[in-house]
Amino acid sequence: MRLLRGAGGAPRNDAALLCLCAALVTGFAPLTCAERPQHGFAVVAYYNGHGRGLDAVPGGKLTHIIYSFLHLQGNRLALNGPADSTGIARLVALKEQHPRLKVLLSLGGWGGCAPCSGVFAAEAGREEFARSARELLEQFHADGIDIDWEYPAIEGYPGHAFAPGDRHNFTLLLRALRDAFGDRYEISFAAGGFTRCLLTSYEWPEISPLVDAVNVMTYDLVNANSPSTGHLAPLYASSGQQESVAHAVHLLDSLGVPRQKIIIGAAFYARLWVEVPDTNNGLFQRGRFFRFLPYRSLGDFLREHGDFRTYLDTAAAAPYSYSARERLFATYDDDASVARKTAYALALHLGGVMFWELSGDIPGHGLLEAIDSVRSAPR
Secondary structure (H helix, E strand, O other): OEEEOOHHHOOOOOHHHOOOHHHOOOOOOOOOHHHOOOOOOEEEEEEOOOOOOHHHOOHHHOOEEEEEEEEEEOOEEEOOOHHHHHHHHHHHHHHHOOOOOEEEEEEEOOOOOOOHHHHOOOHHHHHHHHHHHHHHHHHHOOOEEEEEOOOOOOOOOOOOOOOOOHHHHHHHHHHHHHHHHOOOOEEEEEEEOOHHHHHHOOOHHHHHHHOOEEEEEOOOOOOOOOOEOOOOOOOOOEOOEOOOHHHHHHHHHHOOOOHHHEEEEEEOEEEEEEOOOOOHHHOOOEOEEEEEEEHHHHHHHHHHOOOOEEEEEOOOOEEEEEEOOOOEEEEEOOHHHHHHHHHHHHHOOOOEEEEEOHHHOOOOOOHHHHHHHHHOOOO
16 A cells, blocks of 8 residues: 555546556456547446536546436336426526536436336336336437436345346346337446346346446445455556456456447545444554545545545555544545546546545536546547
């Protein structure tokens, strides 16, 4: 591990120093900077800000923004109220200034897909949902649907129904959507970024041709239910943690998922643990989950609480911070780590990068700028 001496213990801003393409060790055939794709690279933002920051959405730095979340009402895709109508309309209006921007509507989210297993087990449920989705896209002049069912065929949110048949029913759901949409609208889905989900929840050969993109949630790889600290969203596996961006990409590649449809995820937030012993700077130690923090609040928290020191796990290419005095541990993405992920995705000709979620960023000088600086750098 290497200590990063950022001011006040905050994550250090060194994205401008990154010239990573030639230095990446990806495990795939290396590419020169000139070979990196200049077009068709997606930058996808999930938006769950409840109206926050809509006036300052940086549409020119995004290719897609996904309004999160709508829900099931019976078998139909439904809004949660007038605020959804206003929010979607304001996002779609951004396309007047940014005509290449796509606005998608997302179903579900963590805790938001309780009836999915039952509804999508029936052909009538799938077909009515697909029709209602198309009706909403036509109503709002939006560009597609994102399905965030966490998770088909395995346990996700506590108490939500799941069944082995979900795996095939998810395929049938995507097929019903494609039949209803034709080529007019995009279809993506949020896939759990951990091994069990990637191997169990999806029929990859059947669904890959049906979707435009797979948004791989390569974050929350340690989460609020984890009894030990670790990396929220590491780029690489390490001796203490196998789950990572690169592990998920290698697995999907081995399963035949087209690289250009793989969108890797970054975290615009932090997770903190308390009661973490002062061993290995708090990394991979027992602790108790404490709280979630949006990235825009992280720097102030680290400066104002305890004696945080910030480190880089060089094996995982992941930052973290630890306060020995307060026994507090924080894991997150910072500008350097999201820049590395962007360079990694470009080097491997992946479809792009996505993140959860836009309102967590620092407007004008946050993580999106780090992504954009790598994506738009001269080749």
